[in-house]
Amino acid sequence: MVEHGQALDWPRYSHGAYAQQQAKAKAARIGLWVGTFQAPWEWRAQHADNKGPAISQSLGIISRQVVQSYSCQPRRYCSQIGSCEEAQWYLHNCSWGRKLDRDGDGRACETLC
Template identity: 80%
Template sequence: MPLGLVFLTVAAAAALATQSAMQHTDRIPDIGVSNWFGSRPEPIAGVASVIDGDTIEVHGQRIRFNGIDAPESKQYCSDAKGFDYPCGRRSADALDAFLAASRPVHCTFVTWDRYHRFVGDCQRADGVSVASWMVEHGQALDWPRFSHGAYSAQQAKAEAAKLGLWVGTFQAPWEWRALPAGDARPSSQPLGIISRSQVAQSFSCQPRRTCSQISSCDEAQWYLNNCPWGGKLDRDGDGIACETLC
């Protein structure tokens, strides 16, 4: 076969292959970097639903505030008098009131967390930083592991003024989550089971206890009815303390 005819045949085949590829590009998967790692999402703006003190939901997307950590929904802390209160719910309530004063919230993306939540920096409509406000008012903590101390100055102000969590004592949320079932550390010498007839003679309001440290329904009810801190054992307010025991 003449050399010129060979070149002509090869060129025709190449042209046909190119045309076929162009006609079917919609079937070829995009294997760019953005598909391997996930593209950077656009900022999110809207009216937020509060999940807890450091997490909101906007347009169905969970958003975790970057660099801070707030008490968990079921977490209790102690106030200045040593009485327990639901600091997790109080933090969420404070966030809800703060966001309601200037809507909508606007969040810019920082990263994805392990729960595939959008981790971002959020501001109210008036430009106030949500994370900064929460820490400065003692409703959340600077989380150095992720913030690298970005909110340490706000935290120092809240601690000095004894605002929010700083009015009493508390566990850092990341420490509280590390405890079994998120409860307080159990006593090293838990009470034994005590009969009903021995209740009044055997129980004492000192030290304060949690349901995980209580051995019977009678004991729990005695604390509820006789101790100033007993109300924390009846979280749903139905008059029955530590319902798993009763």
């Protein structure tokens, strides 16, 4: 998972066992490394004195992380896309995205939207 940018090497517990895989994923800008984010242990340390974040704030963080996980490589087809939001992201952000809107109405993968 670390190699594919889907998890982080947490040196406190892994003692750097996955540092090489993480460096490769970061250099390739895949998974979590497509965008920017704050490591979970850093976020928790900054918010340790709070009783917990507001639900809307948590949902906003999750939403941004999901969007950051989208990537234009490799090209995807509607059958490989899981949501209308994801299809629309590809439509507006990828060179091949317009192919997801066969009838040209601005909605990608009509079966999802």
